[in-house]
Amino acid sequence: MSGAEAVFTQALGLTPPWEVERVELKPEQSRIDMFIIYSSNVGQCPVCGAKDQPVHDHRARTWQHLHFFQFEAFVHCDAPRIACTNCSKTTQVGVPWARPGSHFTLMFEALALALAREMPVAVCAKTLGCSQNALWRLIDAHTTRARARESHAGVRELGIDETACRRGHDYVTLVHDLAERRLLFATPGRGAQTLARAASDLRAHGGDPDAIELICMDMSGGFKKGAALYLPNAAIAFDRFHVIQLANAAVDEVRREEATYEPHLRRTRWIWLKDTRHWNQDQGAQARRLNAMRLQTARAWRVKEALRDIYRRRPATDQAASELSRWMSWARRCRLEPMKRLAATIKAHWAGVLHAFGAAHRHTGYVEAVNSLVQAAKARARGYATTSHFIAMCYLI
Template sequence: MATEHALFTAALGLSAPWKVSDIRFDAQAKRIDFDITFTSGSRFACPACGAEAQAVHDTRQRSWQHLHFFEHQAYIHAAVPRVRCQDCGKTTQVEVPWARPGSGFSQLFEAMVITLCQQMSVQKVANYLGVGDDPIWRILNHYVEAARAQEDFSNVRAVGIDETASRRGHNYITVFQDLDDRRLLFACEGRNQSTIGAFVADLHDHGGDRDSVEAVCIDMSKAYIAGVQRYLPEAAITFDAFHVVQLANQAVDEVRRAEVRLEPALKRTRWVWLKDASRHTLKQLTELHYLSRTRLKTARAWRLKEALREILTGSGARREAEQNLNAWYSWARRCRLEPFKRLALTLKAHWQGILNAFDSRLSNGPVESMNGQIQVAKGRARGFRTTKNLISICYLIAGKLTHLPASPYGTICRSAVA
């Protein structure tokens, strides 16, 4: 029995004065329990002031859920000592080496939770581990907050800002990405000017400086523009080409919806005009080939949109892009299509931000990709009960947090070992 106890003492990673004193196995309940004790006469450091070699005052019985042993749930039980410090006079419970203070789970169990939640929904993780989802969320929130507290934002120079839906209806969170490191820096509820202020405060809390942010890539939201101008005054605003083309697509669709009443050929052709040509089906390509050569207003609108896309994606230097955009602007203002005349004025009002893209070469493509990851996680979980939970998952899957607990089941390459 002593050999068995020594084996499990080593398996649990315990060191003196801690050791396994008893093992209880219930095959019917599929459960194994480990009793842990400390060597009689042991002394501990005071958790309050750090004074060494304090005598044990009394003990308190505690239990923690541990990683499964094979298919069996495992629990650790210990009479945890309290010390009455001779230096500070406080009576404080000693911290055990296998669990963080206040937790009902071992650190290895919590590390497994973090690992699984990066790939699975919280509910599935809870079901797999045999616990409720509320304890899983408490573990996630604790470790995500602790890991973020150690993040360094001092090298942040370029930031992408966008919103993503948090739940049905007009409910959004704003996300901020470091466009150089492709990591989520900050997320908060809402999509107004104050979200930029909240980001700047968080940036300073992590060693960053708002004056060091040289460029910000956003859509044409008035709230974001005002927020950047107020809270990031040194940053050059770049308007993402994707959002500019999106506005052009909206103008095309507005023309099509007005014309379809008179032109039956336009029925059920919405995506023919809006989709990228590389994603068209053969049928859509055939329709586009025919319709784009007609005298339809929608065809003219589509040609305007495609010309704008070509300028934004194919122009080289800023001067070349400005010449091309000026020509496009003149065409759009004379095209006799009201949606495009309005679009031309919108682009003129945001002219410098559009041209800045040809200097900074920034795009919100990485932010859109991150938003896609977030929406996949949201769909996997079938939504989140609170916005705080959603934001925690955002940091977990997109924050590239370097201070999270490592997986307890890290793999080792056999050839490297050999």
């Protein structure tokens, strides 16, 4: 073995009987080919593990490797098959640089997965010099293998939310472990049956649906029905993110109606929806000016901010019940229909809203953060061709 072959043998992390036999550089094709040999007549049976079994024959295989400078790199090997005298099976030996069935080396796959998390798969495939379909198969294979190794035995608290696979339709339900901050399960749809599938998947990974103690979710009727049927012992908590989301929607409804005759409200949407702690100097000045104009939108905003303040103070359950009751009384008297409907919605879901204060103030902040990452990835990719691709990306992220 020459100096060049020895360097590539070490670079690939090969040990005897594997070694690089020769390296061919093809500048006109911007390509480098590495040819590996198995320099032994015996090996370990991949099926039963018996050692010193005879090599039956060899099968030619090729794998794409990481680029070598500006050159595309490929690994070639006549991979041996072992004819085992112990189990009487003839099986190909696994190569140390690639997983079974893959057309890429492990190093290539590691880089591809890292890039696919940060850029569209189409761009990633073009950068790496492979097809999009091959890259999607790689992502599917790794996420499937990773999920197969997971244990959900200790899961007790779930965060459940929906996210759109395509604009306005084709929803996917995401089920998270709130304590460990990890995605457990993703499935198409957003109704009660999604929680049936989630419970089945939990059981398949060693978890127990009857052991789930808490679910943080939105006020979806489908989710409530599914939780009652398939996670029967879990307490339901409607956390602050979903409640404030409803409050923001109510304020925006008031603003849109008032903006039809009040020109000062045009292009002010984000002032009313944004957390005041995130206002810049201009937004703060504009908000103070608008608040002084006795606008209906400003009144609705003050009602909403009073609700947000309750959640910021994080009172105990009894105190939260008292403060929320006073807030609902104010909202019902404010003469703004969207805010009155918001108060009625909170009253209708009273137990779940209060439970969010008592359950160690659990919330779906992590779930919402993951959803924003997934939606940002979807925007960069300009959407995904299939729901299965979208779900694979959820797991990868």
